Amino acid sequence: xxxxxxxxxxxxxxxxxxxxxxxxxxxxxxxxxxxxxxxxxxxxxxxxxxxxxxxxxxxxxxxxxxxxxxxxxxxxxxxxxxxxxxxxxxxxxxxxxxxxxxxxxxxxxxxxxxxxxxxxxxxxxxxxxxxxxxxxxxxxxxxxxxxxxxxxxxxxxxxxxxxxxxxxxxxxxxxxxxxxxxxxxxxxxxxxxxxxxxxxxxxxxxxxxxxxxxxxxxxxxxxxxxxxxxxxxxxxxxxxxxxxxxxxx
Amino acid sequence: xxxxxxxxxxxxxxxxxxxxxxxxxxxxxxxxxxxxxxxxxxxxxxxxxxxxxxxxxxxxxxxxxxxxxxxxxxxxxxxxxxxxxxxxxxxxxxxxxxxxxxxxxxxxxxxxxxxxxxxxxxxxxxxxxxxxxxxxxxxxxxxxxxxxxxxxxxxxxxxxxxxxxxxxxxxxxxxxxxxxxxxxxxxxxxxxxxxxxxxxxxxxxxxxxxxxxxxxxxxxxxxxxxxxxxxxxxxxxxxxxxxxxxxxxxxxxxxxxxxxxxxxxxxxxxxxxxxxxxxxxxxxxxxxxx
Numbered sequence: 001x002x003x004x005x006x007x008x009x010x011x012x013x014x015x016x017x018x019x020x021x022x023x024x025x026x027x028x029x030x031x032x033x034x035x036x037x038x039x040x041x042x043x044x045x046x047x048x049x050x051x052x053x054x055x056x057x058x059x060x061x062x063x064x065x066x067x068x069x070x071x072x073x074x075x076x077x078x079x080x081x082x083x084x085x086x087x088x089x090x091x092x093x094x095x096x097x098x099x100x101x102x103x104x105x106x107x108x109x110x111x112x113x114x115x116x117x118x119x120x121x122x123x124x125x126x127x128x129x130x131x132x133x134x135x136x137x138x139x140x141x142x143x144x145x146x147x148x149x150x151x152x153x154x155x156x157x158x159x160x161x162x163x164x165x166x167x168x169x170x171x172x173x174x175x176x177x178x179x180x181x182x183x184x185x186x187x188x189x190x191x192x193x194x195x196x197x198x199x200x201x202x203x204x205x206x207x208x209x210x211x212x213x214x215x216x217x218x219x220x221x222x223x224x225x226x227x228x229x230x231x232x233x234x235x236x237x238x239x240x241x242x243x244x245x246x247x248x249x
Numbered sequence: 250x251x252x253x254x255x256x257x258x259x260x261x262x263x264x265x266x267x268x269x270x271x272x273x274x275x276x277x278x279x280x281x282x283x284x285x286x287x288x289x290x291x292x293x294x295x296x297x298x299x300x301x302x303x304x305x306x307x308x309x310x311x312x313x314x315x316x317x318x319x320x321x322x323x324x325x326x327x328x329x330x331x332x333x334x335x336x337x338x339x340x341x342x343x344x345x346x347x348x349x350x351x352x353x354x355x356x357x358x359x360x361x362x363x364x365x366x367x368x369x370x371x372x373x374x375x376x377x378x379x380x381x382x383x384x385x386x387x388x389x390x391x392x393x394x395x396x397x398x399x400x401x402x403x404x405x406x407x408x409x410x411x412x413x414x415x416x417x418x419x420x421x422x423x424x425x426x427x428x429x430x431x432x433x434x435x436x437x438x439x440x441x442x443x444x445x446x447x448x449x450x451x452x453x454x455x456x457x458x459x460x461x462x463x464x465x466x467x468x469x470x471x472x473x474x475x476x477x478x479x480x481x482x483x484x485x486x487x488x489x490x491x492x493x494x495x496x497x498x499x500x501x502x503x504x505x506x507x508x509x510x511x512x513x514x515x516x517x518x519x520x521x522x523x524x525x526x527x528x529x530x531x532x533x534x535x536x537x538x539x
Binding site for chain 1: 257260263282287290357359361363
């Protein structure tokens with residue numbers, strides 16, 4: 001266990017069962033069927049092990065269903081791995097789908113407080129940062145409107161603003177850089193770069209290759225739940241592209 | 250050095266359970282506020298509904314059971330007797346029902362962000378309290394109008410009853426909330442239980458009446474039901490100190506009342522422990538099953 005590590009993952013495995021909702025009717029039908037109930041399981045993460053140093057910006061890449069989001073959820077604690085261990089240091093904030101804690105029936109203001117608290121901020125902290133959050137979102141005129149009347153872009157702006165101000169030690173970012181219009185997206189990218197420069201640790205899941213190349217020094221390529229390659233971001237992405245036949249000309 | 254201590258490795262997604270919630274009092278308050286607001290959104294009467302619903306239930310029982318079936322002739326101040334029992338059971342029902350649904354209702358949060366999941370049943374309980382207070386207030390006003398003059402023990406009984414009902418509902422609620430994630434049947438099962446609670450505790454009738462109709466062993470269980478005890482505690486708190494002529498009615502405290510209070514406190518503690526253990530056992534799978 002190294003001193004400057006903030007995330008240590010040792011050989012985690014995660015299975016998902018493919019069949020849910022086993023009802024009384026199913027049980028009855030199965031009684032007369034010859035073959036047994038399909039108990040097939042799906043190995044979402046297979047022997048994944050790595051560690052992340054403080055201040056590193058790591059991209060998780062791979063095709064859909066390769067286990068990126070599951071891995072991120074294991075780091076945030078939402079999902080527990082079946083075997084192996086995840087260890088983290090400091091406050092972890094998941095920007096896993098921003099706005100998860102938002103409620104459409106509450107106003108923007110109420111949502112800022114609720115979501116801030118969900119992301120681990122204290123009342124004083126939210127009060128202090130409230131103006132900054134509003135300013136960053138660029139929608140102060142709608143702050144006392146119920147979020148259900150927001151456009152999807154406005155909603156994401158506010159959600160991202162809260163998340164980015166929650167000041168964790170480790171940011172977990174899942175596909176949220178598709179936020180809003182081009183201008184706002186650029187602003188978000190700038191902010192994330194700034195935070196990264198300030199020494200925040202980041203784990204970023206994205207299909208936008210350019211973002212990974214820009215933001216991350218390191219990338220981990222997952223394929224069918226296994227780590228295929230772990231190394232310098234550009235190298236990993238090039239290797240992945242070669243593998244999937246998507247070599248850029 | 251202090252910095253070092255703060256940055257110890259830990260496993261994400263592990264909490265100390267209910268005890269950990271003391272760190273989240275602010276979030277808990279916001280969740281409660283959200284629940285209440287969302288529930289009465291787009292409603293003109295809003296929180297007034299918390300008065301309308303229990304009062305309607307009360308008047309229906311009072312009229313049909315009290316007047317038509319004649320229960321109020323047998324019991325002095327039947328209205329107060331009825332209402333004090335009714336709000337106890339309704340507080341239990343609402344807490345139990347909401348706790349059971351709490352994890353499913355907050356599925357988006359449970360799926361995406363890690364928070365101690367005990368937050369959700371506890372927030373539901375806080376919502377139920379929001380609804381309980383106005384009813385308690387009505388009961389208080391009604392009792393005072395009937396010459397309520399409580400002693401220290403009567404007041405103590407209110408707190409004891411509150412603790413018993415809360416603990417039982419939260420503990421059982423946590424068990425069913427965990428089950429409800431896997432099988433929706435839990436929710437229906439709880440509906441069934443809440444349907445009969447009013448009848449399986451001495452809300453509409455005197456506890457003594459049940460003794461004649463039940464086998465002795467069943468009656469013992471009936472009297473050990475923490476809900477029965479809580480209802481009796483509320484009777485003791487509100488109904489007893491309203492100038493009731495006990496001598497002429499031949500009324501008496503339930504036998505072994507004090508002993509039964511202790512036993513039900515023990516039962517409630519047990520239910521809470523089992524609830525917490527069950528909840529923690531399945532908590533790790535909530536996010537993927539929802």
